[in-house]
Amino acid sequence: MIAETICSAASVAGLGIAAVTAYRRRFLAAARITAYALVPIGLVLTGVVEWVAGIAFDPSVWIGFLLLGAAWLLFVTTRAVERRRGLTREERKAARRAADDEGIAPAASAPALRQAATAQRPAAKPGGTGKAEPGDDFSDIEAILKKHGL
Incomplete structure (x- = not known):
């Protein structure tokens, strides 16, 4: 009213x-x-x-909102944990395919997935000079600093 x-x-x-x-x-x-x-x-x-x-x-509506919030929090948390492992979705799929090709058992596949995924990543260039490459993210910052004599 x-x-x-x-x-x-x-x-x-x-x-x-x-x-x-x-x-x-x-x-x-x-x-x-x-x-x-x-x-x-x-x-x-x-x-x-x-x-x-x-x-x-209505209290039941607020309980429903709390449950929806908890579900959302679980989704976000699991996604963050998944990303912290350092494997992208493509790397996990490729590692899973490699594990299947080698006949690795599913229980032992988690360490094998990590090993296969890290084996597929490009290795870092040895003997880095410390200078930024033209495609590097810091090349424009270095150019600005050089321009100002720093």
């Missing part, structure tokens, strides 16, 4: 502001304000406000 009253008052206030705006010959702005002012009363008449008010004070 209170929510409907507040929405109705907001609509009336918005329509008043739109009338003042139209009186000042700003018809485009007045039309936009009128559109915004009609939204709250439209929500009341369609029953959305009553539905939202019913949800806001």
